[in-house]
Amino acid sequence: MAQQKSSIKYYDANDADTETFHDAYNDSNRHNNISLASWEGCFLKSFDEMDDHLAQEVNTDSYCSGCTAVTLIKQGDQLIVGNLGDSRAVLCMKDRDQLISVQLTVDLKPDIPSEASRIFNCEGRVFAAEEEPDVYRLWMPDDDCP
Known part of the structure; x- marks a missing residue:
């Protein structure tokens, strides 16, 4: 797939089983105009960053906790979705003046x-x-x- 770096938009939503962490981390984790060479690189970078962040969180009890993530890359009219865990991405679309939802991922x-x-x-x-x-x-x- 040809990359148009200036038009790539990247979004992620991670859940580390702690709402405060989830909200605080994600408010500052919206990426625009990603310049990575590939969408695979975007996904791997996001998951690696979350792993590193969780490893540094001394207050996170990770013995029975997990982390899930949904990552989306929008490039032009294409939407590429990465999913790890039991998170879900849902797209809201307008159809004849009604909103409809389209499930984009399956909970793993x-x-x-x-x-x-x-x-x-x-x-x-x-x-x-x-x-x-x-x-x-x-x-x-x-x-x-x-």
């Missing part, structure tokens, strides 16, 4: 068969803890921790 929950298969292929495990029997989580291959 670990108990969905295709997602569980992907996790198993990466040597991860999926199960619900005894104290939260309805919440399936991704677990480390050899440790009893998510």
